[in-house]
Amino acid sequence: MARGSVDVHVVRGDDGTTRIAADPATTADPATTADPATGPPPAPDFTRAVLDAAGAVLTWPVLGDPVLPVAEIHDATRAQQWLWAVYGERVAGAVHACAAGELVDARVPSDLTPLAGRAARLGFGHWAARWWPASHLDGIPSLQPDVLGLELAALTHDCQQLFDDGGDQPDDWVPELVGDHQVALDPLIQWWHSTPPSTDTARQLESVLRSVDDAADSAGLDGEALGRLRSSLAQPRRPHGTPVDPVTLFVRHDGYALAAGEPLVTGGRLIARGSGTNDWRRYPPGFVDASETAVSWTARALGARRQIEVEVVAHIAAPVTAVPLAAEVRVNDGPRNRVTLSRRVDMWTGRADLSLPAGETQPRIELGVLLPGFDPGPGPEGDADRDSIRALARRRLAAAAQPDARTSPPHDGTYGPFLAEIAAAATDEDY
Template sequence: MARGPVDVHVVRGDDGAIRIAADPATAAVPATGPAAAPDFARAVLDVAGAVLTWSVLGDPVPPVAEIHDVGRAQQWLWAVYGERVAGAVHACAAAELADVGVPSDLTPLAGRAARLGFGHWAARWWPASHLDGIPALQPDVLGLELAALTHECQQLFDDEGDQPDDCVAELVGDHRVALDPLIQWWHATPPSTDTARQLESVLRSVDDAADSAGLDGPALRRLRSALDRPRRPDGTPVDLVTLFVRHDDYALAAGDPLVAGGRLIARGSGTNDWRRYPPGFVDAAETAVSWTARAFGARRRIEVEVVAHIAAPVTAVPLAAEVRVNDGPRNRVPLSRRVDVWTGRADLDLPAGETQPHIELGVLLPGFDPGPGPEGGADRDSIRALIRRRLATAAQSDAHNSPPHEDAYRPFLAEITAATTDEDY
């Protein structure tokens, strides 16, 4: 993370929107333009009057800002970028300037905002994979830390109701089941460690957020009681495996198993584009999508196998494979989950004697799918490398003591639990 001021460009667009970015080329194009990173490589946060964006593969601060309501954004601009940038935005909004470079300050709120954006990214794009050996995050642990961060970042939000990322009460309510395990972890962790400080900070912020939102319940009352009492660690190592048990067994669904037989024509791997289905459906590995083409007399058939995510639904869902043969039309093959795979089959329209068909195959959820995009294998590989580095850091989170720090991308508690409890990956 950079430590000194960073020059940013403030640009007023033809539509009146104002953009802030360290890269002048990025500042001059819309967020969805050709210079933008793929969806799965960007952390995005909806804030008052604007959208903030970070590349998860780059320096976390400062973010790119697309401001559509300068009046609302002024409440946080100075606290994220510093007074000089806030003044430049005001001048651009008043048409006194159209494009100006100005130093931004790396503020504490900028670091917390980057961390909150990354946390939302992890909830959506974390590439959990049995095939790649990347463990899934415990969603309730991540959800409570996001609640704490959102509460700490309240200056970014207002009461207009158009900021879906301002969801403290929902996050606490949905994920409060993790409160008791986090309290036990905190009590069993030596107070001089970074993890103990992080746990206490999260728990106190969740308590404050719940109180501000008027939330109540047994788990929240136990949290308040634990925070009010002096903490006396007993030195007993905490068993995170026991504390954060996940029910990982794959359940059977109604899909029919693929039947062997016929003459093999070809087989290959498809494209696993993370953008085309929601999180928790498909193993994130590049090799998770595969196909086999067979001949049964004059009939030609494609059989599709897609490795399921650990959390994949077992109820009926319209997950599908999209098949394209020899640059022809795209056809969809319904998939159903059976044990740890999604499977499906369909007849192929192949010319007689065709022995090497060119087959493109991807997996998608109709209604969610934005359509096939440019090949992003290299970017997905970069994301996997980033996650492996983060997990390696998380596994050593308490290898030595260090003072509190404002590292926007330091490991989340959910990453620490994933790195230390998923031995089967």
């Protein structure tokens, strides 16, 4: 196999779709030994980066080290506009042959292209926006959403070949991303001007700012912040001033500290207490601290009544308005019942009566937190996967904290530090 290429399987499914995946013979990942037409059993959502492209869905395992995505192609005609630029002309030709019914299964050399790397980074950025395991309890700072949003806008613009104007495509989201997150433009410009121009961070800042400017110009966006951006980019790069701590540049949530948890109910006899399951898939990002120990419960006897108290540590960005977050409680393998939770400072709390057999002193209680209407239902246990994601976040933050060590290709495979990670790594909050 030639340097700069990797073999992939191009397989036509019974339903007429085409799948591109890594060739099992060229990877040590045991999961790739599964049927190439269907792939391995799906990994938990929070271990995969996903990107909707024209005519296909692209996925990358964030815990792996791939540049090339797995592609599930449902419209080969639309996908041809980017296939050759991501996988190379030989793979694009094989997909065309599969769509025409001339080919069922082939091993094809694929090129490692610049667009493949940019697409992988964009996919990882969307993963970070959804699944980054921010936790005060685990010592993992959150990512500033406006900084990440602007870098995603820049990457989407740079990857526009992947998208078309047929339907709701990510390229349509660029103006929205810029509009929603332009509050971070002035701090990014200040950060850029205060950073020595020879550093990786300065080059990354300039690249993001110029892409955002180009994207805004293409979309016809205007405004004071964008005007200042264009003016700054048009002027000669002035010598950098006193280095600025990026943490001081961005609006952060103040006054967030874990309060000493006072019991919801005083008195009563303690029956049992324990930790619940914190399944990240069951609520949107920014609601609950990502720690495994964020969900806890206490069962009490109050006279003849039996009651459960639930406490869930809130994410630093959790909404303070009324949200129907709930805990799902199951006792002794019985039916699942829901307990409504309300926000109390830094906690979601709630309580409900328990139905226990007379004399029961050691109930088996299962408890998880969810958002009704969003919740896909309980999934398979993913403790080890969540631990791996936390380890990934810590590695990335450690790398982002040492700019002199950042090189290309980036850390953790394709995905170098995002500006939001560099800022988070510099945080002086009590994590």
